Amino acid sequence: MYRIFIVEDDEKIAAILRNKMEQYGYEAAAAADFRDLMPEIASFDPQLVLLDINLPYFDGYYWCRQIRTRSSVPIIFLSARAGEMDQVMAIENGGDDYITKPIQLELLMAKVRGVLRRAYGEYARPDNAERGDxxxxxxxxxxxxxxxxxxxxxxxxxxxxxxxxxxxxxxxxxxxxxxxxxxxxxxxxxxxxxxxxxxxxxxxxxxxxxxxxxxxxxxxxxxxxxxxxxxxxxxxxxxxxxxxxxxxxxx
The missing domain is CATH 1.10.10.10 (Winged helix-like DNA-binding domain superfamily/Winged helix DNA-binding domain)
Incomplete structure (x- = not known):
C-alpha cells in the first residue's frame, strides 16, 4: 500500500483528497503543523507528496526545497495559480508534476497513478522498485x-x-x-x-x-x-x- 502525504491547509479540500486516496487503496495522511512539516513527513515516510503552493508561514516552493535536501520522493504540486511561471517555478524547485485548482479528482488520480508507476511500479527502473539480486x-x-x-x-x-x-x-x-x-x-x-x-x-x-x-x-x-x-x-x-x-x- 502506497503512502501519500497531503499538504493542504484548507481542511475541507484536504479531507476530500484524503478520502479519494483511501478509496483507491492508498494510505493517506494530511499535514497538521504548517510551521514545520519535516517531522511529520519523516514520521509518515510517504511514497508521494501532494503539495499546495499557498500555505501559511512558508509556501510550497520552500517546503519542496526542504524535502529535496533529504528525499527524492515524487512531489505533485496543487495550486490555484494557473500561470506558466508558477508551473515553471514548481518544476525548478524540485516538483515532478503540477495540477491546478479546482482539482479534477480523476485527473489527479491519473497523475498519482502515473507517478507511482514510474517511481515504484511496472514502469520503474529496478533500482526504484523493491530490490532483488x-x-x-x-x-x-x-x-x-x-x-x-x-x-x-x-x-x-x-x-x-x-x-x-x-x-x-x-x-x-x-x-x-x-x-x-x-x-x-x-x-x-x-x-x-x-x-x-x-x-x-x-x-x-x-x-x-x-x-x-x-x-x-x-x-x-x-x-x-x-x-x-x-x-x-x-x-x-x-x-x-x-x-x-x-x-x-x-x-
Whole structure:
C-alpha cells in the first residue's frame, strides 16, 4: 500500500483528497503543523507528496526545497495559480508534476497513478522498485551507465565525472538516462516527455525545457558545461567528446 502525504491547509479540500486516496487503496495522511512539516513527513515516510503552493508561514516552493535536501520522493504540486511561471517555478524547485485548482479528482488520480508507476511500479527502473539480486541487476546494466567517463548511478540518482559528483532528482535522473543511452544522437522532445510523464497531453512543453536546464546546471557543477545540445525543432543531444569539455583525468 502506497503512502501519500497531503499538504493542504484548507481542511475541507484536504479531507476530500484524503478520502479519494483511501478509496483507491492508498494510505493517506494530511499535514497538521504548517510551521514545520519535516517531522511529520519523516514520521509518515510517504511514497508521494501532494503539495499546495499557498500555505501559511512558508509556501510550497520552500517546503519542496526542504524535502529535496533529504528525499527524492515524487512531489505533485496543487495550486490555484494557473500561470506558466508558477508551473515553471514548481518544476525548478524540485516538483515532478503540477495540477491546478479546482482539482479534477480523476485527473489527479491519473497523475498519482502515473507517478507511482514510474517511481515504484511496472514502469520503474529496478533500482526504484523493491530490490532483488543487486548483482544480477548490475550485470543486466541497470546499476549504472557510463559514457565517455560520465557515470550515472541509477540506484543513487547521482552523476559522477572526473572525481566530482552531484545528486539528481528523479526527473533529472530519468532525463540523464534517456540521453546517456543515446549519446551523440538526437533524442526527440516527445520521447523525453513520455519518459518523464505519462499524461503528456497535460504537460506544458516548457516543463521539459526547465528540466533540461536543471540537468545542464548539474552537469556544469561537475565540470561538463555545454554537454547537452539543443537541436531546434527536434530535441536534445548529449555530446561529451568535443573540445568544449575537459577530458577526464587519468588518475
Amino acid at each position: 543487486t548483482a544480477l541487476e548490475a550485470a543486466a546494466g541497470y546499476a549504472e551507465i557510463i559514457v565517455h567517463g560520465l557515470k550515472l548511478s541509477l540506484s543513487r540518482n547521482e552523476l559522477e565525472w572526473d572525481g566530482r559528483s552531484v545528486e539528481l532528482t528523479k526527473n533529472e535522473s530519468l532525463l540523464a538516462e534517456c540521453l546517456m543511452r543515446r549519446p551523440g544522437t538526437i533524442v526527440a522532445r516527445e520521447t523525453l516527455l513520455e519518459a518523464l510523464w505519462d499524461d503528456v497531453q497535460f504537460v506544458d512543453d516548457n516543463t521539459l525545457s526547465v528540466n533540461v536546464t536543471r540537468l545542464r546546471k548539474k552537469l556544469e557543477e561537475i565540470g561538463l558545461a555545454k554537454s547537452i545540445e539543443t537541436v531546434r525543432g527536434l530535441g536534445y543531444k548529449l555530446s561529451l567528446d568535443n573540445e568544449s569539455k575537459a577530458a577526464p583525468s587519468n588518475g
